[in-house]
Amino acid sequence: MAIDGRALCAGLDVAVRAGECWAIVGPNGAGKTTLLRTLAGLRRPEAGSVRYGDRDVAALTRREQAGLRCYLAENTTDYFPATALDIALSGRHPHLSRWQWEGTDDVARARSALAAFGVETCAERDVATLSGGERRRVALAAMLAQDAPLLLLDEPSSHLDLGQQIAAFDVLTGHARARGAAIVMVVHDLHLALRYADHAIAIGGGSARAGAAAETLTAQTLSALFGRRLVAVGEGSARTLVPA
Amino acid sequence: MPTPSTATAAGRRRAAWVLGALALAAVAAVLAALFIGSVRIDAARLPEMLDGTATGPDAAIVLELRLPRAVAAFATGGLLALAGTLMQVLMRNPLADPYVLGISGGAAVAALAAMLAGLAAWTGFAALGGALLSTVLVFGLARAGPGRAPWAATRLLLTGVVVAAGWGALIALLLTLAPDAAVRGMLFWLLGDLSAATAGAPALALLAATLAAAMLIARDLNVVTRGEDAALALGVAVPRVALVAHVLAATATAVAVAIAGSIGFVGLLAPHALRLVVGNDQRVLLPAATLAGGTLLVVADTLARSLVAPLQLPVGVITALVGVPVFLWLLARGGTR
Numbered sequence: 001m002a003i004d005g006r007a008l009c010a011g012l013d014v015a016v017r018a019g020e021c022w023a024i025v026g027p028n029g030a031g032k033t034t035l036l037r038t039l040a041g042l043r044r045p046e047a048g049s050v051r052y053g054d055r056d057v058a059a060l061t062r063r064e065q066a067g068l069r070c071y072l073a074e075n076t077t078d079y080f081p082a083t084a085l086d087i088a089l090s091g092r093h094p095h096l097s098r099w100q101w102e103g104t105d106d107v108a109r110a111r112s113a114l115a116a117f118g119v120e121t122c123a124e125r126d127v128a129t130l131s132g133g134e135r136r137r138v139a140l141a142a143m144l145a146q147d148a149p150l151l152l153l154d155e156p157s158s159h160l161d162l163g164q165q166i167a168a169f170d171v172l173t174g175h176a177r178a179r180g181a182a183i184v185m186v187v188h189d190l191h192l193a194l195r196y197a198d199h200a201i202a203i204g205g206g207s208a209r210a211g212a213a214a215e216t217l218t219a220q221t222l223s224a225l226f227g228r229r230l231v232a233v234g235e236g237s238a239r240t241l242v243p244a
Numbered sequence: 245m246p247t248p249s250t251a252t253a254a255g256r257r258r259a260a261w262v263l264g265a266l267a268l269a270a271v272a273a274v275l276a277a278l279f280i281g282s283v284r285i286d287a288a289r290l291p292e293m294l295d296g297t298a299t300g301p302d303a304a305i306v307l308e309l310r311l312p313r314a315v316a317a318f319a320t321g322g323l324l325a326l327a328g329t330l331m332q333v334l335m336r337n338p339l340a341d342p343y344v345l346g347i348s349g350g351a352a353v354a355a356l357a358a359m360l361a362g363l364a365a366w367t368g369f370a371a372l373g374g375a376l377l378s379t380v381l382v383f384g385l386a387r388a389g390p391g392r393a394p395w396a397a398t399r400l401l402l403t404g405v406v407v408a409a410g411w412g413a414l415i416a417l418l419l420t421l422a423p424d425a426a427v428r429g430m431l432f433w434l435l436g437d438l439s440a441a442t443a444g445a446p447a448l449a450l451l452a453a454t455l456a457a458a459m460l461i462a463r464d465l466n467v468v469t470r471g472e473d474a475a476l477a478l479g480v481a482v483p484r485v486a487l488v489a490h491v492l493a494a495t496a497t498a499v500a501v502a503i504a505g506s507i508g509f510v511g512l513l514a515p516h517a518l519r520l521v522v523g524n525d526q527r528v529l530l531p532a533a534t535l536a537g538g539t540l541l542v543v544a545d546t547l548a549r550s551l552v553a554p555l556q557l558p559v560g561v562i563t564a565l566v567g568v569p570v571f572l573w574l575l576a577r578g579g580t581r
Contacts, residue, residue: 042476066479073473079336080469080524085251093467094479098460101527107251126247146478 009035009208010047014201018149021173022184023197025217027226030204032186033074033154039184040071040152052150066094069150070143074158074186076135078127084138085123088114091145106145113144116171118164132159140168144175151176153185157192165189169196190230191240193217217241248523259528262521266535270318273542277314278306280546282553315444316503317545317559318538321510322451323500325537328511329530330458330493333465334486335397338519341512342497345404348506349411350378351498355505356418356430367433368443368502375498382407383490436507436560438545443503454496455534461485462526469524507560509567510537516574 009031016022024032037043039050041057050057052068060068070091078087088110089102096102102110114120117137119130127135136159143151156172157165173196176183187193193200193213200216202209204225209216219241223230230241249255279285283305292298293306327342335344343349354374355367363370386396386403415434422430458465464485467475475482500507514537515529522528544562551557 037473040477042473061479062476062481063479066477071473071477073471073477076474077471079471080338080519081247082469082524083247083249083251086249086523086525087470089251090467090470090474090478093463096463098463102251110251124246124249124252 009203009206012048012201012208012210014210016150016182016184016199018180018182019177020182020199021176021197022182023193023200023213023217024184024186024203025188025190025193025200025222025225026203026208032203035201035203035208036071036152036154036184036186040069041065042071063094066146066148068148069152070146070148072139072143072151072153072156074154076139078135081126081128083124084114084119084127084130084134084141085110087127087138088123088141088145091142091147094146109147110141110145113141114138116144116175117141117168133161133164136160137164137168140172144171147179149179149181151181151183151185153183155186155188157187157189165192189240190217190222191234191238194239194241195237248521250523250525250528255523259522259525259532262518263528263532263535266532266539270535270539270542273539273546274314274318277317277542277546278310280550281305281310312444313438313441313545313549314542315448316441317438317541319444319447319451320438320441320500320504320507320538321514321541321544322534322538323447323454323496324507324511324541325514325533326451326455326458326530327493327496327500328537329515329526329533330465330489330496331511332515333469333526334489334493335401336469336471337397337401338516339512340401341508342493342500343408343506343508343511344401345382345494346378346408346411347375347494347497348501349408349415350381351375351501352434352506353411353414353418355433356415356422359426359430359433360418360422364429371505372498372502375501376494378407378411379494379498432558433505434560435558436505436563437556437558438504438541439549439556441503447499447503450499451496451534451538454492455531458489458492458530459527461488462530465489465526466524469526505558505560507541507563509563509571510541513567513571514540516571520574 024035026032038045041050044058057065089106092102092106092110111120111123114123117140119134119137119141122130122134127138140156157168160168169192172183194217197213200213202216202221202225219230219232222241229244231244232239233242234240248258250259283302285302285306289298293303324342331340331342331344332338351371351374355371358366358370382404386400419427419430464480467478467480468482468485472482514533518529518532518536522532545559548557548559548562
């Protein structure tokens with residue numbers, strides 16, 4: 001994988017299985033978003049391939065891709081007025097045929113997705129009037145409504161307060177567990193990566209290292225990755241790595 | 245006022261009511277256009293006139309003058325509003341209008357050149373050719389950049405604005421070189437004028453076909469309003485949908501300009517105002533804006549030929565005089581962004 005001729009990660013060979021939760025960590029500009037977009041089929045890899053099951057993602061139609069994975073961008077912009085329910089309902093787009101309107105089942109799924117992230121009271125409000133954190137939760141609700149077996153999320157916790165970060169990740173991982181779906185997400189907060197991910201890709205300096213979280217998200221690996229010595233603090237679910 | 249949305253049952257009922265009301269308004273506007281004018285028409289004779297059994301000067305006025313003109317006005321207004329709605333989605337910019345890609349500039353240069361060359365009968369065809377040429381030119385230039393997304397909205401918008409400025413200079417040059425006798429006709433054409441419009445019926449058929457084609461991709465366009473990446477991720481083949489929408493919008497604009505010259509504000513105002521009423525679901529907004537744009541232009545054209553009769557005003561002056569304050573009012577009440 002390369003951008004402007006600069007290799008971002010070469011020779012990465014990863015198999016994500018149903019029910020797994022992968023974290024992509026690395027310094028700014030390392031290529032986390034580019035890797036996620038490549039996995040989503042939104043850009044082509046310079047070499048190698050991305051496969052969903054036994055099919056190359058480039059050989060699938062956009063509609064087929066949308067049935068297999070959802071993708072949350074790092075930032076979302078709303079150019080026109082839209083209600084939170086409209087945004088959540090957009091997740092149902094790939095499930096509808098050309099002339100079909102969103103039915104009561106689609107609306108019910110969108111509403112329960114909004115409720116899962118605690119923004120059901122905003123359903124009929126213009127998203128432009130919501131706070132940044134509420135908008136992020138509405139965008140997450142659209143991912144849930146899309147109901148794909150692979151969730152590709154770019155910094156899902158951005159704009160969320162500490163309590164909402166935990167609540168949102170509990171919902172996402174709970175949904176994935178119940179549905180047998182896999183999550184691959186870019187995260188900056190090492191506490192969230194350590195708390196929720198069972199696997200991780202550490203990317204930086206033109207190479208990437210993938211494996212079980214316990215082997216990848218170590219103080220030693222990440223200290224080298226971020227160029228700053230990190231030490232472990234906290235116990236159990238509160239464990240994290242902080243700069244020394 | 246809550247944000248209108250077709251996601252709720254109440255929002256859908258509201259959309260159905262609005263569409264019904266707009267259809268009634270369109271019929272009322274066309275009927276009014278048949279009756280208003282210097283010659284009084286007896287309403288009781290209208291059914292006979294429309295089924296072709298009536299004869300006489302009043303029947304000739306209605307069937308040969310007022311009806312074709314009203315139909316041409318409706319088709320032109322509908323085409324402009326439809327093109328404006330599509331352009332605003334494609335540019336993801338509520339300020340985009342049908343002329344944003346330099347379409348009317350190219351049409352105007354070709355039409356004025358035809359008038360100067362003494363080919364006045366060919367003005368419409370020249371305008372159509374000029375509009376299509378300008379569209380192809382803008383798309384060609386916008387695509388020429390290395391490694392850029394071919395439909396990148398900002399790039400197209402900037403290319404269109406710059407090309408339009410170039411056409412503007414050519415228009416000024418043609419007006420300067422033209423003999424005084426020809427300048428009045430040229431100015432009328434530039435301001436938009438339906439007095440010589442004849443191609444109403446084929447334009448109406450084209451309007452129906454364009455609207456039907458746009459409705460095919462309407463839900464895809466809803467997703468496109470959320471950004472290119474989001475739309476791709478939701479399963480929309482964005483380049484193909486954008487190509488279809490651009491071709492539809494460019495054709496609609498080119499035909500509208502060929503019929504009536506460049507009429508401002510209909511294509512900007514109709515989608516804007518209707519978006520405030522029915523929300524931004526293109527499945528409702530496209531037909532609603534089309535009906536509203538057509539009705540608006542029928543009313544404006546009826547005013548243009550009757551306000552200071554027997555003098556005829558260019559209809560573009562009326563749409564601008566009405567459009568400017570209405571648009572400013574919409575902006576001031578914060579309904580747009």
